[in-house]
Amino acid sequence: MKENNFNIELQQLSVGYEQPGGNPLEILKAINFSATPGEMVALIGSNGIGKSTLLRTLAGFQPWFSGNIQISGRNLKNISSKEVARIMSFVSTENVRVPNLSVFDLVAYGRFPYTNWIGMLSEQDKSVVDEAIKNVGLQGFENRPVMQISDGERQRAMIARALAQDTPVIILDEPTAYLDVSNKYEIFHLLQVLANEKKKTIILSTHDLNIALREVDKLWIATDCGNYQGAPEDAVLQGWLNQLFKNDHVGFDADEGEFFFKKEFKAKVKVEGEGLPLTWTLRALNRKGYQIVMQAECDFLVKAKENSWELISEGNQKTFGSVYQLLAFLEKTS
């Protein structure tokens, strides 16, 4: 394992692409982001803000307009593509669908920058590939065709390929898109382990903000009003996350540590109870657009108990066996 001492710095960087007419379109301007060895960084921003373009530029796939990308003090422009392949590996959103390609062969692509002109794997290359497969927990899958494994397994195989490339920096474009919730957590966890234990610098873009807030070391935030970087907690405390959405209805609740959807309230409700029944009854009512109040003046009162829910409204009382029944009744009457 090579020691990772690659600092990445984006200085006043402006990225974009050439439009079909030949006019350059600048989409992200004056970016100042950085990442240090062993750090896991999540690039977040709304759809279309230019996350992929920024990552592609950082990986050396496309030129940029102005500013600088410095890798340990060297301008990325002055590093040959062969050398870049030994510094940064890339995992894209593209789904690799190659018939007859086994997981081992896919991961072995990572050895490409190190093999001879005909691509023959040495014994050492093979052991690096095996090690990478082990690190992502895909032992036993070596001979499976990549077309026949699940999306989560394929994403692991792609990450193993990046590991086999043995680069200090790994860039991933939305590695958790298309995955189910448990796979999303597992991939984030895997990447965090790689950052911590193998001291890899991991830079990824994601829309899974709740997971990113808990797992990453640093956020790169791209918004229309400006670009920010810092620990996830800084982002919460500084209110940067609220700028992510152009739409007024979505916001970030700093107390809950979650994003929420702002709604018009239908009625005021007071809830009594304790423990989990209270917590989840509050959530349910909140989801349905009822304003939770503490005071006595409310439209109705709900008493949440272990297995029953009592609704008291204008002197009438009714009992329900589940949250679902309670909500269904409220929907009907209101």
Next chain:
Amino acid sequence: MKESVPHKKLPAPLIFSLLGILFVLLFVADILLGSIIIPAKEVFHSLFSTSETNETYRTIILSFRFPKALTAIMTGAALSLSGLQMQTVFRNPLAGPYVLGISAGASLGVALFVLGFSSVLAAGVFTTTGAWPLALVAWAGSFLVMLLVLFVSMKVNDIMTILILGILFTSAVSAIVSILQYFSNESMLKAFIVWTMGSLGNVTKAQLSVLAPAILAGILLAFLKIKDLNAFLLGENYARSLGVSIKSSRIIIFLSTSLLAGTITAFCGPIGFIGIAVPHICRVIFKTANHLILVPAVILTGSIVMLFSDIVSQLPGMQTTLPINSVTALIGIPVIIWMIVKNKKFVSVS
């Protein structure tokens, strides 16, 4: 999640040996069989000794059948290899010298030359030494198309655009050829139509000495790019992130492709379906995506298929021959249909 079955495949060296035996058998059969069936003993004598040979057999073998068999081998190898490279670079299972318009470019060169100047040329242009300038114009035509494709691929990095351009170009060429046919005289028209049917038998020894080095050069370039071809399978982004210099690599692969397909089209006419079908046959029998195996595999399998097509086209024992282009179409198309239906893997190469 459905349980997936690990690869069950025969070791590649075994398949190569079996194909090698098949290749030798077909090569010998191709020389023995024809309108006159020659005893094996005579073939041996003609090739390896000067005495005790029947002169008629000797002439047939050395001047016709041997060069024709060599041409068949080179045609099969060249078209299959250029098809494989295109399918990989364009990540499209239907790519081939035909689809990208390279064969059309060669046809345009030939059509302009033959039909455009039909008033000043003799009808024998296709069979006599006049075939030489013909070859050159076909060559120029295919190279021109390749340059056009290259130019467009540098402007727009979109592979689908390039493929669509190839299809449009092919249509434009057939329109121009139709117009030329309308205005040309009968004997030239017939000669041109015969050329479009393809032929392995008109290649003379002198032409073979140009054909062979050109094909070898194309094969050599393909071997040099085996590693990059593998990288292209994952798509351009991944290829680039592995350190492949996309542009220069593409230029070399395109050069190899147009050298292979252009040369064959020039000397043997547009021969279809080999370029598309053979790489798929090889993927099915070798069960691999690795070009280190696929490149030699398509060369060998392409030669075998072409030798077989040639034997069929000669209708052994009969006085007539079938156009080789029809035979390859009749062999190639069922293979493609069979693979679409049976494997469904055909829908994507990558």
